[in-house]
Amino acid sequence: MTDAIRIRIVADQIEQLFQSLIKRDYAIFGPTVRDGAIIYDRIEDTSDLPRGVTDRQEAGKYSLASRPDQALFGYAIGPHSWKKYFHPARVKLFGASTDNGVFRILQEPTPPRQPTALLGVRACELAAIAIQDKVLLDGPYADEIYRDRRKEAFLIAMQCTESADTCFCSSMGTGPAVPVVAADITLTEIADNGNHWFLAEAGTPRGGEVLLELEHQPAGEADCLQVSTAVAAAGLQQKRRLDTTGLREALQDSFDHPHWDEVAKRCLDCANCTMVCPTCFCTDIEDVSDVSGDHAERWRRWDSCFTTSFSYIHGGSVRSSPKARYRQWITHKLSSWVDQFGTSGCVGCGRCITWCPAGIDITEEAQAIRGTVNHGNT
Amino acid sequence: MVPSPWVVRQVSKETPDTFTLVLDPPGGARAKFTPGQFSMLWVGGVGELPISISGDPARPESLTYTVRSVGPATQSLVSRQAGQTVGVRGPYGIGWPIEAATGRDIIVAAGGIGLAPLRPVIYHVLANRADYGRLTILYGARNPRDILFRKELAVWAKQPDTQLLSTVDYGGVAWRGHVGVVTTLFKRLRLQPAKTTAMICGPEIMMRIVARDLIARGVSGEDVYLSMERNMKCAVGLCGHCQWGPHFVCKDGPVFPFSRIASLLDRHEL
Ligand code: SF4
Ligand code: SF4
Ligand code: FES
Numbered sequence: 001m002t003d004a005i006r007i008r009i010v011a012d013q014i015e016q017l018f019q020s021l022i023k024r025d026y027a028i029f030g031p032t033v034r035d036g037a038i039i040y041d042r043i044e045d046t047s048d049l050p051r052g053v054t055d056r057q058e059a060g061k062y063s064l065a066s067r068p069d070q071a072l073f074g075y076a077i078g079p080h081s082w083k084k085y086f087h088p089a090r091v092k093l094f095g096a097s098t099d100n101g102v103f104r105i106l107q108e109p110t111p112p113r114q115p116t117a118l119l120g121v122r123a124c125e126l127a128a129i130a131i132q133d134k135v136l137l138d139g140p141y142a143d144e145i146y147r148d149r150r151k152e153a154f155l156i157a158m159q160c161t162e163s164a165d166t167c168f169c170s171s172m173g174t175g176p177a178v179p180v181v182a183a184d185i186t187l188t189e190i191a192d193n194g195n196h197w198f199l200a201e202a203g204t205p206r207g208g209e210v211l212l213e214l215e216h217q218p219a220g221e222a223d224c225l226q227v228s229t230a231v232a233a234a235g236l237q238q239k240r241r242l243d244t245t246g247l248r249e250a251l252q253d254s255f256d257h258p259h260w261d262e263v264a265k266r267c268l269d270c271a272n273c274t275m276v277c278p279t280c281f282c283t284d285i286e287d288v289s290d291v292s293g294d295h296a297e298r299w300r301r302w303d304s305c306f307t308t309s310f311s312y313i314h315g316g317s318v319r320s321s322p323k324a325r326y327r328q329w330i331t332h333k334l335s336s337w338v339d340q341f342g343t344s345g346c347v348g349c350g351r352c353i354t355w356c357p358a359g360i361d362i363t364e365e366a367q368a369i370r371g372t373v374n375h376g377n378t
Numbered sequence: 379m380v381p382s383p384w385v386v387r388q389v390s391k392e393t394p395d396t397f398t399l400v401l402d403p404p405g406g407a408r409a410k411f412t413p414g415q416f417s418m419l420w421v422g423g424v425g426e427l428p429i430s431i432s433g434d435p436a437r438p439e440s441l442t443y444t445v446r447s448v449g450p451a452t453q454s455l456v457s458r459q460a461g462q463t464v465g466v467r468g469p470y471g472i473g474w475p476i477e478a479a480t481g482r483d484i485i486v487a488a489g490g491i492g493l494a495p496l497r498p499v500i501y502h503v504l505a506n507r508a509d510y511g512r513l514t515i516l517y518g519a520r521n522p523r524d525i526l527f528r529k530e531l532a533v534w535a536k537q538p539d540t541q542l543l544s545t546v547d548y549g550g551v552a553w554r555g556h557v558g559v560v561t562t563l564f565k566r567l568r569l570q571p572a573k574t575t576a577m578i579c580g581p582e583i584m585m586r587i588v589a590r591d592l593i594a595r596g597v598s599g600e601d602v603y604l605s606m607e608r609n610m611k612c613a614v615g616l617c618g619h620c621q622w623g624p625h626f627v628c629k630d631g632p633v634f635p636f637s638r639i640a641s642l643l644d645r646h647e648l
Contacts, residue, residue, distance in 0.1 A: 093379050093380065094379075094380045096422055096465075098422050100462070101458070101459060101461070101462030101463065102383065102385075102461075102462060102463045103383055103422050103463050103465065104383070105380055105381075105383075135616075136616060139614075139615045139616070139629070140614070140615065140629060141614035141615060141616065141629075143616050144379075255645050255648070281616070281618060282617060282618030282619065283611065283612070283616070283617045283618070284611060284617070284619075285426065285611050285612075285617075287422075287423055287424060287425050287426075288423070289422060289423025289424075293422065293423050296422030296423040298379075298420075298426075300379070303611075303617070303618070303619070305618070305621075310609065310619060311608070311609050311619070312609050313607055313608060313609050314448055314449070318608065318609070318647060318648070319647050319648075320647065321647060323647075324647035324648075328621070328648075332621065336621070336623055336624040339624035340624055340626070
């Protein structure tokens, strides 16, 4: 092991990071303001970043506000997650042509994909990526679409120094601090009274190479201490938490809990929670064909366990009631996910809370079930 | 996720709504499978369906599928002509425990189209007769014209150490056989519970009742196997559709030992 590369970069010089990545032919994706939200999109330079903007989040509510400082990453997370780059919302699987009832798969040249660099990945989002890696790569069959997009991606993490009111990563053990080796580069932004800088740490050799190209000063003890204090403060600030002790068993034992009916009354079945969730991976297949039927295509797109078609088998849906669908969602996230993949399916990002039009809060619902289930001494 | 083009050798009608397709793999490849496995069959522009393999595991030059035509996708699948293609992915899933059941009595209990995924077990047991004890086939169909593989059933009934018990839900005037649900056949069953492995496929309610009944008669829950059905899109554990509690029916099943799923079977809308 070489010595960890840990440097201090003046905020004005962060532009060089873009240049260094572009020189290596990366397409950079990161946060930018669009239609009243901070989303992830292709970005070219620092002017695309949400400078001086923050987000305010509450159950069912999201808004942007300006900050007193010039922070470039002074928000928590928005409606997008990085899964859209690795696990696209809609993607063509293949096309086929048919001649006299005999089909042939069309060999369509795939244009070479430019390697991607993701800038501003939060700790909870890195945890979500690690979970999707498990789900989509580690089983008996790997998802090739995910693998191709995931394998080259250059990850630049951004530790949080402020939490949104919907965040609960701290109680899920996924943030706000980023484990050093979790990304190629981990940044922390400090935007103090006119003293605006980043701490940058390399998690991989290629991350180190990029960092050493940037104008920098060595990071001192005091810098590191200031950063770790600021990150820890973000954790302490969190208003929500989820007590996961015994939660898996509690949900397993709560199939007939009366609370499911309560949630079902409020749930609008809109599937927003599954769309914004950075770990939800479910997909459906669309068959497309031309009028003659001679050209057919199959597309894959995100699906949600909140739709009735999701569980359809001849004659009806297995989960025909909204209650059964909500129960599937939360039970999968917090309980059967552990059975399937050895980890919770929730990283505590709070997106499903913010983007639920009915303001349903996974931490409250889980607690309502958990707190009232009679479940021995787990 | 890309199917390969298998060539339809033959489509034959089994009952008014059920058809058997024999498909040849491209390029004369061999097609191995374990009884109880399924493939995803695709017809361009219409859709893809999980269909159990119903043929003989000892004849890998082609794969045989038995399909009930109930919707547009199954309809277009069974209307394929010889020489045309069907897209095939698979075989997938965990099948029946034919290895583990060596030396034991076998009960095959099927309801309706559920006989299709069990037929490979019957072929296998009869072809390796000395490796297994008594074979009992319990079969229930809705009514006499829905009885699948009728000629073969008659042949199987005459095999050594083999008992066929069949029944229909509604008999009609010409029916001489038994009427009633499958479990009503149990009184005629010669059962050595500790030596028996049971493989059950049919509607969930039927499987539940048969499994419980066998267990009540002393068969261990670990020796009773059920083949589950759920919505499947990918068949490889990636699309999430087939989830059933902690299980992915496509890759952890479709065949499960009763002891592993007993608590899930009663959960309506799980
Ligand atoms: S369940 Fe909600 S809080 Fe948990 S990871 Fe998904 S969106 Fe985030
Ligand atoms: S919660 Fe629902 S949509 Fe999300 S991964 Fe689980 S089954 Fe799929
Ligand atoms: S069918 Fe897709 S996960 Fe089982």
